[in-house]
Amino acid sequence: MEEDLRHIDLIDKYLSNALTKSEKEMVEKRIAEDTSFAKELKVYKQIYKGIEQQGDTVLKERLTSYYNSYKEENKSKTNKGYYRRLVVFGSGIAACVLIGLLLFFYYRNDGQNPIFKDVNPIIVDIDTVQSNSKDTIENPIDEERLVQEEKPQQTKTENQVDEELVNQEGLKDKSRDTVQLDNINNDTQLALGGFTPLPPESVRTIEYPLPLRYTFDGDKLTLFGDPLLSKLQLELIKNKEEEYVLFYKNKYFSIDKTAGIKPLEELRTDSSFGNSLLKIKPKLNPSKEKLDIVLEDITRFSGKSKNLKVNYDSESSLGTYFFNETENTLELIINSNLDSEIAKVYEVKEKNRHRYFLVEGTMIYELDVHAKEPKPLEQVEITKNKMARLFMEKASFETTVYTEK
Amino acid sequence: MTDQELIDQLKNGNEGCLQHLYQHLGKVKGWISQNSGNDDDALDVFQEAIIVFYKNVMAGKYELRSKISTYLFEVSKRQWLNQLNRRKKYEKQSDGVVVVDWGQEDDEIEFTYKGPSLKKYLMEALEKLGEPCKSLLETTIFLGMRMEDIAEKFDYSGPRSASQQKLRCLKKLRSGISYEVIIGLK
Structure with a gap:
C-alpha cells in the first residue's frame, strides 16, 4: 500500500474519532473491501494503543514521584514550621533590640547630633544593601545633595539615571508617614513589619532576544544575545581564504578574529566568498577542525528594572506570590523568605509579551503577572519552559568546521 | 491555588502541579476502605482519576462545572466499582485475562495482562x-x-x-x- 500522508491522515482521524458519519462509513466500507488498507489500519491501531499504554505507564511513574514529593512537603511543613517561625520571630526581636539600642545612642545627645564622630553611622550598613547613604532615617541633607549633584550632569549613564530615580522616590516617600510596601528606603521599618524589599539591583530587566554579537579568539566563538540557540541552528564554515563564516537562519555572517565584541554582520554580497555562497549554496565538507561555540549568559546584559519592585515576607513560609499593579509601578509580593544575596527577579521582555521569573540559585520559578491573589511559587520544568533556560548555566558546545569543496 | 489556576498551570505545561491534587486523596481512601478496598487500592484508583482529569484538561474537554475535588472523587468511585466488577469476572474466568476494549474512554484500566509487551x-x-x-x-x-x-x-x-x-x-x-x-x- 502506498504510504502517503493523506491516507495516514484518514486513519488518524478514524482512530481518533474525528470523522463525520459519512466519512466513517466510507472508511468502514474500504476496510471491508480493501484488505491491505484493513491491515494498515490494524498496524496503526496497535501503534496508538501502544503509545497510549506507554504514555500511561510513564505518567503513572511521574505521578508517583509527585505523590512522594507531596508527602515529603507535608511532613516538613508540620515538623519544621513551628521551629522555623520561632527562629524567624526570635531573630526579629533581636534585630529590634539592636536597632533600638543604636538609635538610642545615636540620638542620645540632643536628638540631632550623633555622639559618634562618624558621619555615616553603622545603621546604614546594616539596614540597606546599597553602599551609598540613602537611608531616610539618617540624614536627609545628604540625599538632597546627591540628587543635586547628579542633576547638572549632561550625560548620564543608565546606572546614574537609575540611582537618581531611586533618590527622588526616596524624597517623595519621606513626606508619607505610613509604612508603604513600595518604600524601598525605609528598610528598617519594613523588616519589622515582615516585608523586606529585594534590593533594586536584584530586580532586572532583559530584552530577549538581543541582536546577536560575537567575540572570536581563533579557538572559541562566543555569541551574545540569545543563549537559547540550538547547535543545529548554527553552522561554522571556513572559506578558501581561511576566513570563518557563520551560517545561521539561512544567512551568512562573517566572523573576524577580535578581542572586542562585534555585532554579527551579514556577509556582503560583493565579497568573493559571499558571491559564491549567496547564489548557490556551496557544497560543504566537514573538516577535522573543531571550534567551541559558547552562548553567553544574557543576564549579563540586563538592567535594573524601572517599574518593578519586589518585597518579600521573610517570616512567611507560604511560598506564594502576587502582583499589585498601580499607576506606574508594578509591585511583586512574595510570601516566602528569599536569600537576598542570590535571589533575583527578572522581567524578560519579548516582542509580544513580558514574562517574569524568580531565580534563587538553581531554583527557577515563573511568575504570572496576572496573579492578583496569592499563587503558589512553582518551579519551572526546564524541559518544558524554554525561556527558563536563560537562567541556567551558559551553554557551550563543540562544533565541526565545514570547508568548501 | 484555585481550581482555575491549577487548570491554567497544567495547560501551560506545568505538570508538576498535579501534586496539589493529592490533598483530596484522603476522602477517596475513606470511601474505598468502606467498600472492601485498602489504601493501596485507593491510591491506584485516585491516580487513574488524576490521569482522566489531566487528559481531559489537556484535550480541552474539561469544563469546570463542579470542584475538581468532587470530580476526582466521582471518577475514583466509578473506577473502583468498575474494578470490583472486573475482579468478580476475573474470579469466574479461568484464563484470567482481561482484554481492554480498544477505543473506549479513558476510564478503562489496563491491568492484569502480562506478556510480550x-x-x-x-x-x-x-x-x-x-x-x-x-x-x-x-x-x-x-x-x-x-x-x-x-x-x-x-x-x-x-x-x-x-x-x-x-x-x-x-x-x-x-x-x-x-x-x-x-x-x-x-
Missing part, C-alpha cells in the same frame, strides 16, 4: 524516533492535545503545520515497524 515495543520505537516526534505523538495521541495547543507548544506556525508534522512523524514511526511483529503484541 506492546507498550515496551512502542517505548523503544519512540525512543528511536527521537524528538520532537516522540513528544509530539505522545501529546497528541496519549494526552489528546488539540492541534492549536500543539502548534503553540512546539512552535509550529499553526494547527495545519502541526498536524502535517504529526502525520510525518507517524509515517516515520510506521516505516520502522513490521506488520507481523506488531500485530502479535498485546
